Amino acid sequence: MYKKLYNLFSSTRLTIFLFFAIAATSILGTLIQQGLPIERYEQIYSQRVFSVMGFFDIFDMYHSWWFTLLLVLLSINIIACTLRQIPRIIRLTSSGKNPTDDEIFAASRTIKTWHSNRDIEALELQATKILTSLAKTPVHTKKDNTEYFFAEKGKTSRWGMILVHVSVLFILAGGMIGMIWGYSGQIILVEGESADTFSLFSGKGTKELGFDIICNHFSVDFYKTGMPKRYKTDLTIVDQGKEVMTGAITVNHPLHYKGLKFCQATYGIADTSSFQVAAENTVTGEKTVLTLDKMKKKPLPNSEIYFAVAKLLPDYKGRGPGVLGVLIEPDKAHDIFWIFKDKQTQRGAFAFRLKDYDKAYYTGIQVSKNPGTPFVRAGFIFMITGFILSLFFTHTRIWLRIRDTQKGHEISVVANASKNQKAFKEKIQGLAGRFQGDEF
């Protein structure tokens, strides 16, 4: 029973099945948008479909019980396969321990044997020289008038694939740890404001930071084309009444403090912006400058009409800043129109022009903590190291034996390489020639 389970879990058949199962199910989550509020799904799907999908957590499928199960099965599979491979690798990498083993020569199908009448010292010297050039300085052992040479190189390369598989375990473990103990959320701060909590994503309430974070300034730069160039928030962190850190975050340059990471995520124009709009009564010629807060109406002079600013765009279609003005007249629908700096906008008796504005930005900072990150990073490094070891290095082993026979010294060579065996065999075939040649 135990044996059967072990065989199942250490089989590549299971690996291939799991790979395809994870790939196929993953497609679902890219077709059905993930993580929307649950009411949205209720609107989209019929009650029956909705309840089935709900049972399988399709709306957050990458964190569902069955998807996690697939990943756990994959982990067990990798562990079992790795355990199964380790004894083989130990065997392959410990062949130098028994240098006088005649069985290697007896069992090998790729043995090369020839005879020479040279004196033994010359042959020894030549054997050492050639093995050194193919691998490393050989271990030379004498036993019962027979000489054994063994040389190998690139032993570690055998562990490369093991390292790659272990790295996947690290990455999966890191992912699990992050899923269980990690969290992320957002802070919205207007310039000058501070916060000591942040709201968690997926509406799970708020969380204490344990310190204060102050937004000193937010700025956004644009290219000439109007495309955004840089979003930057200047922050100060105050911990227990002390300013411990002042710095800026931009996209791609987060800030770290006490295990939390702060990323620039979003921005906008705060409701605390104030505007100065010049209003001219074109009938009477009377001019006034209204100073308004956003969404706060004020009466126009000598009339029953109220005016308010609803929205600011720092750059309206390449025309510079524009504000959305609203005229509120009794018994009439609201009149909504854009007002610019460069030209007046006429509405009834009044002409409006944006004189100036004092805009305050808010910045959206993503806060996250992921205790799984070190594992994932270690996994990345192991994976790259593992691939380098197994791709760029080859485990080469050469056994050479010289013994006396009636035909003279019998030289036998057995060689083995973990990669490019064809090219390596050709190299070994040339050995006899080098022995008979006169290169001393």
Add this chain to the structure above:
Amino acid sequence: MINDTFLVSITTFVYFFSAFVFLISYIFKKKSAEKIALVSTVAGMAIHTAALICRWIHSYQMGIGHAPLSNFYESMVFFSWSLVFIYLVTRKQDTNNLGGILATFFSFLILAYTTLSPNVDCQIQPLIPALQSNWLTSHVITCFFAYACFAIAFGLSILYLLKRTKSKKGIIALLPDAAVLDEATYNMISLGFVLLTLGIITGAAWAENAWGRYWGWDPKETWSLITWLIYGAFLHARITKGWKGIRMSLVSILGFTAVIFTYLGVNYILSGLHSYL
């Protein structure tokens, strides 16, 4: 400064010529034609590289300097560059020039579409904040080198299927043994798999800086994982089970479908953070 899009147009023709001469050398088994094709491919590569460098310099002159790897046009031009580059560095394994035909022909197709289609904007655009990262170059290069390997493997698998299923007449009879095609496919997929792994790792490292998490099941990320899993399954089946033959070439074709979907489908069909290709 030479116009880089003009150089790309020239490259398109040179690759077409190379593919044509490779084909002739293949059909008539002419060594001399093979040499001409190779010289022409290298020349095409040189002009292609010059185009990339010109565009790079040009972007600096515009004051928005960045490697030409940031929008659809640039990615297509780099994809075709990667195809020929991967072919040239793996040429030793390519005994039958099939890789040469496939790489230059695919490159020609991609460049022809890129230069002729009105939907492809070839303007140099500044980098939006999310793309301003040192990870950009390493991420894009590893991913497109991987795509290039998979594209060549895809072509070889198609040829393999033709060889195995169609009657052994005409041009199909000229194809090398099915076993040779199978081996070449396997070599390309192994290389592509390692490169894709690097592409995903560099992408994850970048995402950790830009979006605060290394993995978020964004459609682009998910599809790159799907691609990785398909080719991973291919390699496991091949290395430990010794599976060969038609079903493996079908897996290779399936894998390339996933590559295309990762590269283009995600952007045009699904929505996500990775909207700039």
